[in-house]
Each structure stands twice: as C-alpha cells, then as structure tokens.
Amino acid sequence: MKILVPVKRVIDYNVKVRVKTDETGVDLANVKMSMNPFCEIAVEEAVRLKEKGIATEVVAVSIGVTPAQETLRTALAMGADRAILLTTDVDPEPLAVAKLLKAVFEEEKPDAVIMGKQAIDGDNNATGQMLAALLDLPQATFASEVVVEGGKAKVTREVDGGLQTLEVALPAIITVDLRLNEPRFASLPNIMKAKKKPIDIKEASAYGVDLAPHLKVTKVTEPPKRSAGIKVESVGELVAKLKDAGVI
Amino acid sequence: MEIGLLQHFRNFLGDEGIITDVDLIAPHLKEWRDRYFGNTPFMLAPNSTEQVQKIVKFCAQNHLKLVSQGGNTGLVGGQIPMGEILLSLHRLNKIREINPLDDCIIAEAGVILENLQNAAAQNNRRFPLMLASQGSATIGGLISTNAGGVHVRKFGMMRQLVLGLEVVLPNGEIYSELSALRKDNTGYDLKQLFIGAEGTLGVITAASLKISARPKYSVNAMLGLENAQMAVECLHALEEQTAAITAFEIMNKQALQFGIKNLGARNPLTELHNFTALVEFEGAFPDLPEHIEDALSTLIEAGKINDATIAQNEAQANSFWHLREGMSAAQKPEGRAAKHDVSVPISKIPSFLDQAEAAAKNIVNGARIVAFGHISDGNIHYDVARPENMPDDEFQNFIKDINHAVNDVVVSLGGSISAEHGIGIARKDEFCAREPKAHLELMKALKAVIDPQNILNSRNLFS
Ligand SMILES: Cc1cc2nc3c(=O)[nH]c(=O)nc-3n(C[C@H](O)[C@H](O)[C@H](O)COP(=O)(O)OP(=O)(O)OC[C@H]3O[C@@H](n4cnc5c(N)ncnc54)[C@H](O)[C@@H]3O)c2cc1C
Ligand SMILES: Cc1cc2nc3c(=O)[nH]c(=O)nc-3n(C[C@H](O)[C@H](O)[C@H](O)COP(=O)(O)OP(=O)(O)OC[C@H]3O[C@@H](n4cnc5c(N)ncnc54)[C@H](O)[C@@H]3O)c2cc1C
Numbered sequence: 001m002k003i004l005v006p007v008k009r010v011i012d013y014n015v016k017v018r019v020k021t022d023e024t025g026v027d028l029a030n031v032k033m034s035m036n037p038f039c040e041i042a043v044e045e046a047v048r049l050k051e052k053g054i055a056t057e058v059v060a061v062s063i064g065v066t067p068a069q070e071t072l073r074t075a076l077a078m079g080a081d082r083a084i085l086l087t088t089d090v091d092p093e094p095l096a097v098a099k100l101l102k103a104v105f106e107e108e109k110p111d112a113v114i115m116g117k118q119a120i121d122g123d124n125n126a127t128g129q130m131l132a133a134l135l136d137l138p139q140a141t142f143a144s145e146v147v148v149e150g151g152k153a154k155v156t157r158e159v160d161g162g163l164q165t166l167e168v169a170l171p172a173i174i175t176v177d178l179r180l181n182e183p184r185f186a187s188l189p190n191i192m193k194a195k196k197k198p199i200d201i202k203e204a205s206a207y208g209v210d211l212a213p214h215l216k217v218t219k220v221t222e223p224p225k226r227s228a229g230i231k232v233e234s235v236g237e238l239v240a241k242l243k244d245a246g247v248i
Numbered sequence: 249m250e251i252g253l254l255q256h257f258r259n260f261l262g263d264e265g266i267i268t269d270v271d272l273i274a275p276h277l278k279e280w281r282d283r284y285f286g287n288t289p290f291m292l293a294p295n296s297t298e299q300v301q302k303i304v305k306f307c308a309q310n311h312l313k314l315v316s317q318g319g320n321t322g323l324v325g326g327q328i329p330m331g332e333i334l335l336s337l338h339r340l341n342k343i344r345e346i347n348p349l350d351d352c353i354i355a356e357a358g359v360i361l362e363n364l365q366n367a368a369a370q371n372n373r374r375f376p377l378m379l380a381s382q383g384s385a386t387i388g389g390l391i392s393t394n395a396g397g398v399h400v401r402k403f404g405m406m407r408q409l410v411l412g413l414e415v416v417l418p419n420g421e422i423y424s425e426l427s428a429l430r431k432d433n434t435g436y437d438l439k440q441l442f443i444g445a446e447g448t449l450g451v452i453t454a455a456s457l458k459i460s461a462r463p464k465y466s467v468n469a470m471l472g473l474e475n476a477q478m479a480v481e482c483l484h485a486l487e488e489q490t491a492a493i494t495a496f497e498i499m500n501k502q503a504l505q506f507g508i509k510n511l512g513a514r515n516p517l518t519e520l521h522n523f524t525a526l527v528e529f530e531g532a533f534p535d536l537p538e539h540i541e542d543a544l545s546t547l548i549e550a551g552k553i554n555d556a557t558i559a560q561n562e563a564q565a566n567s568f569w570h571l572r573e574g575m576s577a578a579q580k581p582e583g584r585a586a587k588h589d590v591s592v593p594i595s596k597i598p599s600f601l602d603q604a605e606a607a608a609k610n611i612v613n614g615a616r617i618v619a620f621g622h623i624s625d626g627n628i629h630y631d632v633a634r635p636e637n638m639p640d641d642e643f644q645n646f647i648k649d650i651n652h653a654v655n656d657v658v659v660s661l662g663g664s665i666s667a668e669h670g671i672g673i674a675r676k677d678e679f680c681a682r683e684p685k686a687h688l689e690l691m692k693a694l695k696a697v698i699d700p701q702n703i704l705n706s707r708n709l710f711s
Pocket of ligand 1: 380389447
C-alpha cells in the first residue's frame, strides 16, 4: 500500500505573528517556518502504518517555494521514503493545490492520501475535500483514529457532539485532526538518512493548472489589543480586585 | 504608634502604596518552594524612586527594618520578611528608555524579566539572560542575586549585563549612574557593590542594561550521553566545531525520570540515557542546522554521543525546554530533598558527581540523586531526594549533614557552595563557616559603613 502525504511549509505555530506595517499581509521576513502541525500528524500516521507493515511506501509532496525542501526533509527524517516538490512562487489557493495534488495522485496512484485537515496559515480547511471531489474518491475528514484493513479504512471522526465512525473503500482521502497522534521527534541518525533520500523537484507550472489567485486580500490587521490582565495569588486578592472593579 | 506609622506612609504613598490586608500580603510571605513563611506588619509598594527614598529615609531615622522584594522567586529566603516591613518594588515597573544604537535599555527594578526581553525584541534586540523564573523574577531581584541561568557561558551573569544602577542607599541618599557606557574607569566601580549584595547595601530602583543583536537562527538538540565525562568532552567538541553554543544543560537519568513522570513530558530520545543534554545553538546564517547536524553526527559516529534529536519546530524546542525548566517543579511530588546550587571547574564535574553521590548515600542509603543544570559554566543543581519509602520528617534530620558533606566535596574541588542563587538565609551557616575570616570581615566592614544601622535585609548573608 502506498500513501501520499501532502505537507505544507507555514509560519511556525509558536512564532508570534506580526502584521506588515502596510497591512498587506503577515511579515514573513526572518520568521521561523516549519511544517504545518496537521501535516506533521498526517506524516506520523502514514509512517506508523508503514511501521505496522500495512503501508509499503510513504511519499511526501509539497507545493511551494524552493525552501519547502526543508519541510520535506523533516517528513523524510520522520520516516517518509521519498518526496516530491512542485515549486512555485505564488501562494496557491486550495483549489489550485487540490488540482496539482490530483495530478500527482494520477502519476503516483497511491492507495490513500493522508493529509492535514487544514493549514494554520490560511485556515481554509478545504484542500482535502476538494481533492476528493476532483478525484471522485471517498473522503473521511477530521480523523482521530485510522484503522486500515482489507482494502478499507475505518476512520473515527471528531464531529460536533461526539465521534462518528466511517468506513471508506481505498483509495480515499483522509484528513487528520489534532488528537490522531503525537508526532515523533526526528532522531539525528534519521535526519542524516533523510539527506540521502530523493526529492523530485518539478515546476508546478508544468502541470497546466491555473495558479493565479482568485481572491484578493485587501487588508490584514492585528486583532484589537486586550488590555493587560493581572494574576491574583489568592481568593482574598481576587475578591478584593473584583470589589475594586465594582463587579461585586 | 502603629496607626500613626501607617498614616505617615499613606500620606505620601497613597492607598495603593501601603497594603495591610493580610490576604493581599500572604502571597508575598511564602517562598516558592514552601520553605519559608514570613510575617510583616504591612507591605509598602512605592511607585517611584522618590517614594523609595522617603520610605528608606524615614526608616533610617526611626530605626525601622526593611526587607526588599521583587518577584519573590529567590530560592534562599532572602526576600521573606520575619517581622520587618516588606518593601515590594513591583510597582516600579516602567521601562524608561530603549536605545538600540547604544545597545542599552533602562528599566526600573520591578520590571519582570520576560517583559524586558519582549521590549528588547520589539526593538529587534535581545536581553540574553534566561531562566525558568523569568515570568516573575524582576530586574531588581535578578541584580541583587546576580542571577545566572542558561546563557552564562556566552553572555555572562547579571553582573556582566549591568551597565549602571540607580540605588537608594540605607540613609535615603541616592547613588545614580544609569550609564550606557561600556568603558568608564573613573574611580571605584561602585555599582559592583550592589550586584549580588542580596539587598543588604541598598534598594535598587533602576538599572541600565546591555542588550545585543537578536539571533537569526537557532537550533535546539537533545543528546543522550553515557556519562558526565562525555558531556564535558562533548561540550568542548561542539564548541570547537560550531562556535555557536549558547546553552548546554544536562539532566541525569533520575532528573529526566522525574520530569517524564511528574510533568507529563515525553522523552525526546527513544531511550533513557545516564545523562541527557539540551543544547542550544545560535547563528546568523541559514546553514546553521546543517553545521550542527554534521557536527553531531560526527560525534555519534565517534561514539561520543549515544543518540541525538533536533527540534524540527518551535513546539518541539519548547518541549525540550519545558522538561529542563520544569526540573524544580518535577521534584515537588517526590518529597523532601537536600538542595544544592554549586559550581566547580568544568573539568571537575565528573569527580564532583561521583564523590557527592557517594557522600550523600553514605548518609542516607537509597537517597535519589537529581543532578541537572548549566554544566557549560560548571553550575550543577544537585538535589538529594529522600528515598522513596522514607517519610519527609525522618529525611529532614539528615539534610544538614548532607549539605555539609556535599559542600565539603565542592570545596575540595575548588568550587563554590552557591553558584547563582546566593546565600540569603538558607546558606548562611555554611557560608559563614567556610568563608575565609579576612573576607568575611571585609564584607561586614562594608556593610557597617554603608548601612550602619543595619536596616536593610539585616538577616541576609551573616547574622
Ligand atoms: C523556577 C525557578 C528557577 C530559577 N532558576 C534560576 C536560574 O536558572 N538561575 C538563577 O540565578 N536563579 C534562578 N532562580 C532564582 C533567582 O534568584 C530568582 O529567580 C531571581 O534572581 C530573583 O528575582 P526576584 O525579583 O524574584 O527577587 P526576590 O525573590 O523578590 O528577591 C531576591 C533577593 O533580592 C532582594 N531584592 C529584590 N529586589 C530588590 C531590589 N529592588 N533592591 C534590593 N534588593 C532586592 C531580596 O531582598 C532578596 O534578597 C530560579 C527561581 C525559580 C523559582
Ligand atoms: C602605547 C600604549 C598604548 C596603550 N593602549 C591602551 C589601551 O588600548 N587600552 C587601555 O586600557 N590602556 C592602554 N594603555 C595604558 C594602560 O593603562 C597600561 O598599558 C596598562 O594597563 C598598565 O599596566 P602596567 O603594568 O604598565 O602598570 P603601571 O603603568 O606600572 O601602573 C599603572 C597603575 O597601576 C598601579 N599598579 C601597577 N601594578 C600594580 C599592582 N600589582 N597592584 C596594584 N596596583 C598596581 C600603579 O600604581 C599605577 O597606578 C596604553 C599605554 C601605552 C603606553
């Protein structure tokens, strides 16, 4: 069984995001970039399936700027076997990404695509669903558990009000949620091995997909500043402060 | 007298500047590790240097004793009053000036370290002092204890980061030299007296501090090491090969086990090693990770490191640091411990660990040794936790003997019995017994000249 795992290079989740002074976007100069946390969970799940002997090959694919190679190296260090990078300098929208992934899917013919439910930069939560629609394949989104058996995947989903379990025939698109697993740390020996694994770099434009954005961002601003809170150390102090504030 | 006294302070401090509500004072009387519980008639919270001057002048005239307090994170009990008036500096919390071109920031004593770091970062500079208490510890407290932390090898202790001070002297006069100068050889360097003086020679109200360039790239790695000798050799090998080490922290196996168990943390390495090191590298060029990876794999191939992992994102780096910085918290559920904050020459760390363990276990068989800390500057936090099945009360009886035995080892290796936390109340006996007489007399003479009435932090350092 072959698994395709799309991964995206995004601003590191723990970095304090700063808006550009001209309000055209987020300042990315000298900012730490990392793999989207949901993609990391997808890689982990695919690698675990391989370690269980269920998957035979894990292929990571990224669409983005040349430094996205670093993100792919992380996927390789976690245990992916090889990687594909479709380079482009535009920041493609979910539909363009889904179309490119469709093309890669058709080349690679994997048995499953395991991917993050969303990327933390755009928060679109759309690519996986679009890919499933374009390929006309079953989809199981927001997975918190994945069991693969006999050409099928049993996927537990986190839905409003509880858990839902779906069974999908493979090949299928599975998008993962936070609680699916806790991604591993990359060991140094595996980081070194990853340097020798192949990354196939191609121009995204070669796929004939329209990459031009259809949305125009008019303005990005910071959320309004919250006034500083205080910490109280005891119930007594809390009561006194609430009295001061005239709340009680 | 009491009412008149309160009214006197209220007159110039206002209602916010004098606190009598016991519930509001309570958190200021309890030390972080629950080892000291103090008492005070009331707490003063001035919000300007002038108010501090008025307080101190009045106390000097009326023979009233004061204990200064910043963030109350000190670990040797020095900030806890025992009947003295508590002088809290937390309202002196303004950053007065940032001059990126001078590499200088001027902050008041009550500014919390983390806020100072953030203010520097907003100006694309950094204040390099970093320690686990940075969310509470204040500039005044950090200077008074000459705090260290994890960046000392590269950036020095607080003393090396102070350019100038503003201090209210015990007679209410002011020493003020909030200089931005790196070079100033005019007479005695008086500010040095107040740094690490644990509040005994004056009340610090503001400081000018060194800031420097912000690192562009950083790499955090966890290393699995066979023994302490390997850790020391690895430190030097990595420094030689990368010239980029900014922190090199170790935890012994027991320390890591407590961390995993009591902090709910994951071991970043697949196995438990005798020692785990957390190493931080910084550099200005994007190929830093590659250099570090090459250096580490060379050491693995040479058998100098058992295993290693490199954080792939900030979340992983934070989880490494969470483990290291949680070392004190991780010990709390394990019961009483004899704690030591010692330093020895780096080459002596392996001998120290061997000898101290033998000495401690000779006193309490089955004691659990938790050793962690900043080995890149020779500083080990060496905690001897009670055996699992020994009641706290019983273990308590052995603590003094363990302290003494461990300190004997430290001194025999040319070390210090207090590397970064200071003497305070906790280490007074050991300090006074071991410090050469001539040194002690000189210190006492200085104290007598500067604070003849002994009104400031009078129980700290010596009785
Ligand atoms: C979890 C934890 C981790 C720590 N890690 C480290 C570490 O890595 N390295 C290290 O060096 N220390 C460490 N410490 C202890 C360290 O000494 C304190 O964090 C800090 O230096 C004290 O600052 P503070 O504002 O809390 O001072 P306080 O605790 O309030 O006071 C400390 C001493 O300074 C005096 N003082 C305070 N403010 C003034 C002032 N304005 N003028 C005159 N005297 C004053 C007090 O009287 C007292 O003697 C740690 C503490 C904790 C709780
Ligand atoms: C060409 C030249 C270039 C210089 N460049 C610099 C420079 O770049 N930076 C800089 O800082 N200085 C510079 N200096 C001056 C500098 O002060 C001296 O070079 C040096 O620091 C003094 O050392 P010395 O042994 O010659 O002391 P001396 O000249 O013998 O004495 C200097 C002072 O120290 C006292 N002293 C000497 N030895 C002791 C001791 N053992 N115990 C107590 N007190 C003692 C003396 O009483 C005197 O007050 C320069 C001088 C020259 C001639």
